Amino acid sequence: MIGSGYFQAIGKAVPALxxxxxxxxxxxxxxxxxxxxxYGIFGVWVAFPIADLxxxxxxxxxxxxxIRRTLNAxxx
Numbered sequence: 001m002i003g004s005g006y007f008q009a010i011g012k013a014v015p016a017l018x019x020x021x022x023x024x025x026x027x028x029x030x031x032x033x034x035x036x037x038x039y040g041i042f043g044v045w046v047a048f049p050i051a052d053l054x055x056x057x058x059x060x061x062x063x064x065x066x067i068r069r070t071l072n073a074x075x076x
Contacts, residue, residue: 003019004019007062023055027051031050031051
């Protein structure tokens with residue numbers, strides 16, 4: 001949520017929207033549909049932390065990329 005808020009605050013709507021949708025739209029729903037086929041009810045419970053972890057990794061990647069671009073632009 002913080003990464004999405006950051007991109008929204010700096011006026012970059014597309015990354016903000018993508019980061020908002022990553023956890024529930026891109027990761028959680030597919031994991032909830034796939035994991036129970038292999039792990040039963042345990043797969044449903046494990047889908048939540050896996051979706052959080054994947055969303056954190058994607059957010060970290062976006063933030064790292066943006067910070068590097070910002071720092072490179074300031075050095076020039």
